Amino acid sequence: MFYPKTPFLGNSLLESEILKANSARLPQLLEWLCETPRITTYRVNTLRTSVAAYKSELEAKLKSLLGSQAPKVFGMSELPEIVCIAPLPSSEEIIDAKLKHLIVDTSCGAALLRGAHIYAPGVLAMETGTQIHELVNVFADLKGKCKRGTATRYESTEKVFLGVGKVLMQRYQLYNNDKQPSTGIAVSMQTNVSGVPALGDLSSSDALLQNLPSIACVRVLAPQPGERILDMCAAPGNKTTHIAELMTNEGCVIALDNSASRVHAMQSKLVNYSCIEAHVFDSTRAHDVTASSSSSQPPFGSHSFDRILLDAPCSGLGNRPQLACHIKQLKLLQSYPNIQRRLFAQAVPLLRPGGVLVYSTCTVTEAECEEIVAWALRKFPQLSLVDATPKFGAPGLPNPGLDASQCVLLQRFGPNKEEYAVQDLDTVGFFIAKFKKIANI
Numbered sequence: 001m002f003y004p005k006t007p008f009l010g011n012s013l014l015e016s017e018i019l020k021a022n023s024a025r026l027p028q029l030l031e032w033l034c035e036t037p038r039i040t041t042y043r044v045n046t047l048r049t050s051v052a053a054y055k056s057e058l059e060a061k062l063k064s065l066l067g068s069q070a071p072k073v074f075g076m077s078e079l080p081e082i083v084c085i086a087p088l089p090s091s092e093e094i095i096d097a098k099l100k101h102l103i104v105d106t107s108c109g110a111a112l113l114r115g116a117h118i119y120a121p122g123v124l125a126m127e128t129g130t131q132i133h134e135l136v137n138v139f140a141d142l143k144g145k146c147k148r149g150t151a152t153r154y155e156s157t158e159k160v161f162l163g164v165g166k167v168l169m170q171r172y173q174l175y176n177n178d179k180q181p182s183t184g185i186a187v188s189m190q191t192n193v194s195g196v197p198a199l200g201d202l203s204s205s206d207a208l209l210q211n212l213p214s215i216a217c218v219r220v221l222a223p224q225p226g227e228r229i230l231d232m233c234a235a236p237g238n239k240t241t242h243i244a245e246l247m248t249n250e251g252c253v254i255a256l257d258n259s260a261s262r263v264h265a266m267q268s269k270l271v272n273y274s275c276i277e278a279h280v281f282d283s284t285r286a287h288d289v290t291a292s293s294s295s296s297q298p299p300f301g302s303h304s305f306d307r308i309l310l311d312a313p314c315s316g317l318g319n320r321p322q323l324a325c326h327i328k329q330l331k332l333l334q335s336y337p338n339i340q341r342r343l344f345a346q347a348v349p350l351l352r353p354g355g356v357l358v359y360s361t362c363t364v365t366e367a368e369c370e371e372i373v374a375w376a377l378r379k380f381p382q383l384s385l386v387d388a389t390p391k392f393g394a395p396g397l398p399n400p401g402l403d404a405s406q407c408v409l410l411q412r413f414g415p416n417k418e419e420y421a422v423q424d425l426d427t428v429g430f431f432i433a434k435f436k437k438i439a440n441i
């Protein structure tokens with residue numbers, strides 16, 4: 001069975017940009033990015049329910065859906081608000097020659113390997129005559145060459161088998177161009193080659209489907225009830241609501257994002273959190289020396305916040321699995337550190353002396369991770385790098401701008417699992433650094 005060993009499909013220029021100081025680690029990293037994290041994680045909203053209650057509810061739901069095949073559900077003492085779903089035993093990847101083929105795009109393919117069902121926009125090809133409730137072999141088109149609406153069997157050496165699904169929508173429902181684009185689940189996955197249970201997204205107001213490093217990131221920020229906290233790049237609000245939960249909804253969380261549609265979309269998530277105020281605002285302009293530090297609207301004055309989360313826009317290369325990378329141009333990849341530095345430079349004056357700044361990205365490039373930390377320590381002597389605890393991942397990678405004692409303060413989630421602080425984690429790629437403002441500059 002063909003399975004990609006790099007999401008970059010031969011674009012060595014992009015590959016060589018990812019790890020420059022640690023290029024020997026690149027082949028292992030690329031292969032890891034193509035593999036699926038096999039554990040599914042939910043963050044329980046502890047303002048609404050207890051972890052024990054949610055866990056029993058989830059166990060009952062899985063039992064009713066999957067009977068004796070229901071996967072194990074477990075918690076983690078190191079991260080009390082998390083509930084994890086174990087993978088199913090791996091099944092043999094035998095393609096049933098009697099079934100028709102259905103082709104999905106690579107981002108849909110990646111989602112279904114993590115347990116999602118197939119939504120209508122992701123279906124590229126469905127063979128003519130495919131009936132409702134028929135079982136089909138599902139493949140991803142790695143090269144992006146399959147035309148949407150293809151009605152014949154799509155033959156390619158670069159399509160990869162992902163599993164078997166049950167059809168819920170027919171061709172005319174998927175490709176009726178006269179009407180609005182189709183929405184909803186088109187194929188419900190029955191099995192997939194990753195072994196991640198095909199449960200779809202079970203998020204509710206009681207718990208949110210969220211990757212472990214994102215949950216760890218807010219724990220590192222360590223928000224306290226009554227504080228004033230800025231979330232500079234907040235949409236879709238997953239970390240914002242976690243911050244509010246750890247603050248027991250007491251204090252104030254200002255959530256900024258420059259995308260109006262993304263802020264609009266996250267509003268429904270925020271209704272039960274009275275401590276969150278969300279604004280559409282460009283955080284590269286969030287600081288204004290003339291504004292008051294108690295201002296309720298952006299921009300804000302100096303020393304306005306006890307803690308700041310800068311979960312920066314990034315290349316997103318930590319997403320796993322990646323069947324084909326969404327970034328195709330070097331220029332785009334190289335553009336992220338610039339915006340990250342501009343946002344960082346706003347965060348520093350906004351933080352009160354003694355305050356905490358957490359910088360995080362869901363990527364793996366040195367330029368957006370360790371190098372931003374090295375740059376920040378050079379540029380802002382008022383910042384001190386502190387231990388990004390609680391620790392789950394590995395230390396930061398060796399970097400010419402950081403000494404070994406600084407690297408161990410960082411948290412990087414990558415393929416070197418033997419270096420993780422907590423064993424047996426199988427996560428997406430992620431990076432976390434924590435700073436304290438030590439001087440009133």
Ligand SMILES: C[S@@+](CC[C@H](N)C(=O)[O-])C[C@H]1O[C@@H](n2cnc3c(N)ncnc32)[C@H](O)[C@@H]1O
Nearest residue numbers: 233234236237238239257258259282283311313
């Ligand atoms: C990594 S996502 C944030 C994810 C979010 N923290 C969460 O956990 O749900 C980065 C976000 O930064 C936003 N963004 C990009 N440039 C920005 C800017 N100049 N000011 C504010 N937000 C920005 C994007 O719209 C995007 O929603």
